[in-house]
Amino acid sequence: MSHDGVGPRAALRSVALLTAGMLAVPALAGCGSDDDPAGEPLAGADIGRAERAGITDGGTLRWAVDTVPDTLNTFQADADTTTSRIAQAVLPSMYRMDGRGRAVRNPDYLESAEVVDTEPRQVVLYKLNQQAVWSDGREIGAADFAAQWRALSGKDTAYWTARNAGYDRIEKIERGENDLEVKVTFRRPYADWRSLFTPLYPKEVMGTPDSFNDGARRKLKVTAGPFTVQKVDTEEDEVTLTRNARWWGDPAKLSRIVLRAVPRDKRISALSAGTVDLAEIDPAAARRITVAALPQNENSPLMGPGADRSAADALRSWAVANGSDEDAADEELSARRKLRKKAAKYARQQKALTGFEVRTSLEPAYTQLALNGADGPLADERVRRAVARALDREDIAGAVLKPLGLPAEPVGSHLALAGQAAYADSSGALGEQDAKEARALLADAGWVPGGPVKEEKKKDEGEEAAGAEGEEAGSGEGSGSGSEGDDGTYIVGEDDEKDGDGGDTGAGSGDDKAPRDSGTGAQRLPQGSAPGAYAPEGTAAPARAGNAPVAKDGKALTLRFVLPSGPGSDTLATVAGRISVMLERIGIRTDVSRVDDESYFKDHIASGEYDLALYSWPATAFPATDARPVYSKPVPAADGSLNVEQNYTRVGTDQVDQLFDQAIGTLDDAERHALIRKADSRIWAAAGSIPLYQRPQLTAVRKNLANAGAFGFRTPVYEDMGFLKKSAQGPSGTPGARSSGTPSGD
Known part of the structure; x- marks a missing residue:
């Protein structure tokens, strides 16, 4: 499981993919004008674009997904990324996302939609495509819009909805001058009205609480997209979509799409075995596919099992296998047989992977460092700002994205991404990286270098105390350093390197921009010396004194840094290691804890059991609606608890809400x-979360598969996906006119 994913604009930004620490991505973002000074997207879609005339009629696309969903209703709390993918293919969407993250009218369903009145009420008039019908032959109309509004308005608690944002502002829905017109009247102005009715469910699903809560969990009897849901198979872990015979738009090229649940760490095996044609993958898998496509000769680097064995290792192995110690010889011979089998399997997989290519873009989502401001040291805004000012965000973005050949620019906004209408780099409200200013902020909050540290009792036998002294922080290749305890935690600033190897990104630690402190323990004055005494003028400062740990009231400043430990989490480990080193330079130590993927979000992020954490949020062009619960100020609930909505950092201000x-x-x-x-500037200043980089999107695709891959901002067009005719294929089987990866500008 991973906590990074992409899906349509769901009812709630729920957890989707944990390995890269992300929450589910809304499918639709963005309405804006061409005049907005947002620039261009950093990377466009890479989908092997091809004309429909060059695509074979028929065939089955096998698409690896993370899960078979628990529900097909995107407005329920347990909807996930696969729920969203299915909805995009089988249900109406009034708007879809283009390559610049803007919501554009979907002509298959909507001839026009506009605000026709603002006084005394805002009124939006939808004119539907006259050919748009449900799969049972009934016309899509006002009754479907009204049923969805009633279900999601929040007035009837019998509906188990995840949210009602926007729908709660509607006063009434009426039929227009004819059956093709839907008139929506709002009781209060609502700027994000384009976010509504995507997806649109039939009244048969939305009409009653029972049908809403249970009727669309495992099947959708009535649909209205290029595909229909044929079967949700929980035993085979797959969902089968088939062509919709009543679809009025361009007919789907594929006969079927099979969404097959494949764990991220099993996808290379699935690709090489030929059981999937399309799969999002991690950087290590992407490297394998890239290498497989390269010409192989005697100068090609060795890879796979045994590739790191030197000539001396081979000689030693031969000597043991042929030596007089029979037990050792048998053990060595067995190990050599296993190694040969692994190498042969690897070679077979590499040969099979030559039929695939990696299509790359940037996801419409960003990874952030979250700072829990509920209690502890980070409840003080000065400490949060010090942490933020210590970070070299360019270095972090470069470590993740440069090895993948993607633009390595730090994200400058919490509420939009480059290319979207609302984007602007507001990070200046916090200030640039400045270790001196960061230490000054700590000092102002009472955290000073060299203060006495009280001995603390260890919580568990074998656990490292937070105030452990006198160890050196190693840089490591793309990692921080630490000493692991019995509970799986480790403290940066100890000897052993326990972080991820950074292999998935290919990122090393880079050149340190400041020397590290060789002693992380508290500084103590010699007996009889006077605290605060000045050294004679000209006396050299102790080496690396600027990196001395800071303390307050006898306690060193150590922050709990929680990370997932599952497959695909190496990138986060690399990022966490760099952050830990950067914080050590201003005297902050990090106690890094790797936890199980399944418990990472529920038991740590959502429950507030962390100081620092890495997870991702999707971009949305409806931030006033979608981002408000993420950054709104937590308020006390009726039972005395704190209602944080989705603001898991617990940091918010009245001004941001306003x-x-x-x-x-x-x-x-x-x-x-x-x-x-302006709201984003205030969020930066509060320093509850620090955007780091836009997430890479790496997709393994069968070379002759067109109009699918790394979609970037763009909503997939399912009816255009398919396998190329031989006449339309390039030299290596790829689409003859591959996308350059640049935005189309539409």
Whole structure:
């Protein structure tokens, strides 16, 4: 399981993919004008674009996904990324995302939609495509819109909905002048009205609480997309979609799409075995596929099992296998047989992988460092700002993205990504990296270098105490350093390197920009010396004194850094290692704990059992609606607990809430975007979360598969996906006119 994923705009930004620490991505983002100064996306879609005329009619696409979903209703709390993928293929969407992250009208369902009145109420008039019908032959119309509004309005608690944002602002829904017109009247102005009715479910699903809660969990009897749901097979862990015979748009090229649940660490095996044609993969898998495509000769680097064995290792192995110690010889011969089998399997896989290529882009999502401001040292804004000012975000982004050949620019906004209408780099509200300023902020908060540290009792037998002294922090290749305890935790600043090897990104630690402290323990004055006495003028400062650990009230400043430990988490481990080293330079130590993927979010992030954590949020062009619960100020609930909604850092301000409220009711695009950027500046200043980099999107694709791959911002067009005719294939079987990866500008 991973906590990074992409899916349509779901009812709740729920957990999707843990290995890279992300929450489910809304499918639809963005409405904006071409005049917005947002620049271009850092990377465009890479989907092997081809004309429909060059694609074979028929065939089955086997698509690796993370899960077979527990529900097909995207508006339920347990909906996931696969739920969203299915909805995109089988249900109406009034708007879809283009290559710049803008919501654009979907002509298959919508001839037009516009605000036709603002006084005394905002009124939106939808004119539907006259050919748009459900799979049972009934026309899509006002009754479906009204049923969805009633289900999601929040007025009837019998509906188990994940959220009602936007729908709760609707006053009424009426039929227009004819059956093809739907008139939606809002009781309060709602700028993000384009976010509604995508996806749109039939009234048969939304009409009653029973049908909403249970009727669409395992099947959708009525659909209206290029595909229909044929079967959800929990035993085979796959969902089968088939062509919709009543689809009025361009007919689907594929006969079937099979969404097959394949764990991330098993996808290379599935690809090489020919059981899947399309799969999102990690950087290590991407390297294997890239290497497989290269011409092999005697100068090619050895890879796979045994590749790291030197000539001396081979000679030693031969000597043991042929030596007089029979037990040792048998053991060595057995090990050599196993190694040969592994090498042969690896070679077979590499040969099979020559039929695939890696298509790359950037996901519409970013990874952040979250700082829990609920209690402890990070409850002090000065400490949070010190942590933020210590980070070299360019270095972190480069470590992750440069080895993949992707643009390595740090993300400058919490609320949009480069290319989207609302994007602006507001990180200046926090300030640039500056270790001196970071140490000054710590000192202002009472955390000073060289203060006495009280001995603390160890919580568990064999556990390292938070105030452990006198060890040196090693840099390691793409990692921090630490000493592992019995509970799986380790403290950066200890001898042993226990972080990820950084192999998935190919990122090394890079050149340190500041010397590290060789002694992380507390500084103690000699007996009889006077605290605060000055050394004679000209006396040299102790080496690396600027990196001395900071302490307050006899306690060193040590932050709990929680990370997932499952497959695909190596990139996060690399990032965490770099962050830990950067914090050590200003005197902050990190106690890094690797926890099980399944418990990472529920038991640590959502419950607030962490100081620092890495996870990701999706970008959305409806930030006034979608991002408000992520950054709104937590408020006490009726039972005395703290209602944080989705603000897992527990950091918020009244001003940010007010700016969101103003933006959500502002229909003028330019004015709304200005309010969103202002809110983002305030979020930066509060330093509850620090955006680091836009997430890489790496997709392994069979070479002759067109119009599929790394979609970037773009919503997949399922009816255009298919396998190329031989006449349309390039020299290596790829689409004859591959996308350059640049935005199309549409």
